[in-house]
Amino acid sequence: MSPSAGGLVVFLLSVQVIQSQDGWRVKYHQTDVCAAKGSTVFIICDITHPPGIYYSDIKDRFWFTKEKDGEPVDLKTDSEYxxxxxxxxxxxxxxxxxxxxxxxxxxxxxxKFTFMTNKPGEKYTGSPGVTLSVTGLQVQVRRSDSTWLELTCHSSCVLSGHPEYYWYKNEKYIETGSSFPVSSGSTDRYSCYLTGYWNQRSPAVYGPQRPSVSVSPSAEMLEGDSVTLTCSADANPAASYTWYKEHEDSPRASGQIFTITDFTAEHSGNYYCEAQNEMGRSNSTLLLITESAVDRTTMIIHITRWTLVFVNPILLLVFRLWTRKKKAVSSTTEQHESREAVEVRHLSSETELTKGSS
Incomplete structure (x- = not known):
């Protein structure tokens, strides 16, 4: 057996409501309707005119949901429709x-339905109108006992008529009915369809698949550092997460992210996360977090050593260059001073000779 093709039409025919204005009456056949997403909705109203007026006097009529500048907007001009x-x-x-x-x-x-007559400025609107609620399907999960769950195909409002539901397991039809029992812990995917809405179905519900765990910055830590563990699992409904350390019964943390601050040797060990939702639970593989074999003091010593190895030659080279430059400047200065001294002595000798000849 398989769902029928096509779509259902929702007729609003149950409750009659009359709106009257100056002898005009708009009678909706129903004021509230719930329709499944993807279906076709059919809304009907009746018009009654006052004495001496005829239906031919109605020159314009349309349906609307919105107003602009106080005037109704024709649904046919609304791009959403x-x-x-x-x-x-x-x-x-x-x-x-x-x-x-x-x-x-x-x-x-x-x-709402509105219309105008041949009389200038005369218009009427049936208000309040018809409230339409469109709903998608959802699967609700309820625990019957420790081993069984009850799945129910649910909509946010009460659908008209007597809807019939089809259940699928991993994309294969299995049963008809509004509810369906499954064993707890199943990782199969279950979804429901409404008769006549083949293209519209509920999102599948399923238990968590095996979670994946990531670590940042790394799984080998220095004392005093921080490490962040992240757990993620494909599940619907969404999973909640709990963190455990191997061989410990009590959880270390809850939530998708677990951060260990001020890491010490006591934190070293295997960690795993458990993902759980209404359908079941699943554990990740073990993740080993260890203290680095190189402690912080040793690391500082190594950094200092390598700094000296690379920096000292550079400093020595700079010192040598500076010394050479200083010597060169000193030599140039001495030569300049010697030349000036010779010139001064020569000049003095010439002065003395001039005086003697006089």
Whole structure:
């Protein structure tokens, strides 16, 4: 057995509500409706005119959900409904309808019918209108006992008619009904469909797959450092996480991220995380976190040693260059001073000879 193809049409025919204005009456056949996402919704209203007025006096009519500058906006001009809206009136013009295909959750709104007459400024709106709620399907998980779970196909509002549900396990049809029992701890994927809505189904629910664990910055730590462990598991509903150290019954932490600060030798060991949701639980593989064989003091010594190895030759080279430059400057200065002294002595001798000849 498999779901039928096609889509269902939701007819609003149960509760009659009459809105009257100056003898005009708009009668909606229902004020609230719940429709499944992807279905077709069919809304109907009846118009009654006052004495001496005829339906031919109605010159314009349409459905709307929004207003702009105080005026209703025709659904056919709303881009969100493009290609999905059709409306009109039957031959006697007393009954009008609105059809919305492939309804979406964003279509949830209050729909009103409005019209104008040949009389200038005369217009009428049936208010309040019809409230449409569009719902998707969800699978609710409830524990029956320690070994069994009950899955229920659920919608956020009560669907019209008598909906029939189909259950699928790993994309294969297995059963019909609104509820379905499964054993706890199953990693199979379960989803439900509504008859006639083949393209619309609930998200699959399943227990956590084996979690993956990552560590940052590394799994080999220096004393006093911090390390962060992260756990992640594919699951629906979303999983919660608990952290354990091997051979310990009590958890070390809860949450997807576990941070060990001020690391010491006591923190060394194997760690794992457990992912759990309503469907079951699953543990990650062990992750070994150890204290580095090189402690911080040794690391400082190594850093200092390598610094001296690389820096000392550079300092020595700079010193030698500076010494050479200093010597060169000193030699140049001495030569300059000697030349000046010779010139001074020569000049003095010439002065004395000049005086003697005089």
């Amino acid at each position: 493009s290609g999905r809206v059709k409306y009109g009136c039957y031959s006697d013009s007393k009954r009008c309808y609105l059809t919305i295909t492939d309804v979406r959750e964003s279509d949830s709104a209050e729909y």
